[in-house]
Amino acid sequence: MSEPEILPNMGRDPGLLEPPSVDHLFPDRDSPRTVMLIIWDSSETSTIAPNDRHWAIAWKVGQSSNGDDVHRLLGVVRERGPDGDLLDHLTNWGPLTRSAASAGCDKNTNTITIGTLSLSERKRLEGVADAEPVLKPNGWWNCQDWVISVLVQSVRRGLFDKESVESEEEMRSFQLFRKNMSELMPNMGRDPRVREPPGVDHIYRDDDSPRSVMLIVWDVGNTSLPANSRHWTITWQVGVASTGDQVHRQLAITRERGPEGLLDHLTNWGPKTHITNMQCESDATFIPIGTLTYAQRLRLEGVAAEEPVLKPNGWWNCQHWVVSVLVKGIRAGVLEKQAVEAVLDQAGWHKPLGI
Structure with a gap:
């Protein structure tokens, strides 16, 4: 396998506007919060293969007036270009605060608790995610690889226990998330x-x-x-x-x-x-x-x-x-x-x- 290539500017296309964030309305307060892994399309009847399901790291920071949970989200996304067509790469916009509905995590998702972090620890986690690069399309790398890399680096920095976040190789084979995903042959x-x-x-x-x-x-x-x-x-x-x-x-x-x-x-x-x-x-x-x-x-x-x-x-x-x-x-x-x-x-x- 050839050496993976990194996209410039975190994959942020100059023709795109950064997605809106509501962190000014829902600031992350100085209290311990449960950090989770969110897995989209995780129902047993999902047509999306386990290794293609969207992953993001998140924690709840509040609740909107209509009752939706509001999360701080760390992840990479696939954006649409000015012509409306999906871009061929992922983008890291950095940490964003969004309601569950606007982030698409209000239905057909599953969550796995990773650990409880203080505000200062969450800021360090955000720093790891903000600096985590995006690779050029290569046929195998996706959002799960990005999340795994962020979590592995977080373990190395002492933010999470190794028992909660296992090695990258083990996570690739879904050993950490066995109860939520079918195993591959x-x-x-x-x-x-x-x-x-x-x-x-x-x-x-x-x-x-x-x-x-x-x-x-x-x-x-x-x-x-x-x-x-x-x-x-x-x-x-x-x-x-x-x-x-x-x-x-x-x-x-x-x-x-x-x-x-x-x-x-x-x-x-x-x-x-x-x-x-x-x-x-x-x-x-x-x-x-x-x-x-x-x-x-x-x-x-x-x-x-x-x-x-x-x-x-x-x-x-x-x-x-x-x-x-x-x-x-x-x-x-x-x-x-x-x-x-x-x-x-x-x-x-x-x-x-x-x-």
Whole structure:
């Protein structure tokens, strides 16, 4: 992995106005306060993968006239540029004081107590966060890495106990937040006893031309199978086999067989090219998502290749994985949000995307 590059001026785009803060109305008083980690989109039914959920450090400083909690917030955010489009990087505006509603932490969030700090300790924590840089987009760094770095530095400065904030490596694997997040399968769920499925991408190459990317919903003819249990795949056709069967590039996770039978988890083998049997196609629904260029398809493949697999937890399945890939495709500017929402609605997914 190459050395990460730091954004100038904390990622503060000169064309943007700093978000409003109400610290002049709700000053942080000289009394001990509970400092928390806030995790957005943390419900069990969230479509956002655990490592993509927004994090911020916060403590309550008051309550507005309409009853909303007011928090002092330390975090990095993704802003919109003057044209209304999301910027491709995060921004550190420094500590801000905002109501829970304006900060979006009044619903669908979870909080974890980190510790109780005095005013002077909170000021030192603010200083750490204010100086914490923002990295240029690199495919892996996000707000969680920023928060982790702030917390680790705070431990080194004696602001938090090591027992409350564990090492950066442990936090990356969500050991500190185990009760709030589903655990990830190591190595994308690739069991060392299972051979990687063969692909035919060496025979049927994806060329530099626009292609229609689709969502495949399998087993639509099986009326006894609930809609939320049907297998989903993101795909596009790259050729036709000598048998007349279509050849597709596929982004999906699968349940493999081990030496003792079906494994209890799913596996992400990365993008694969397979011949799709016509008989299988008759029991599937193909829903167009959009037409992508070759470069856009490669970006979508990159998203899918890095999308983790969760350990069995009773609710997460291939549909959550596909939705997370599609959401990231929207954020990457590869897919249109309105088109994805229409596709998911047709497929029977009616939960909000959270973006």
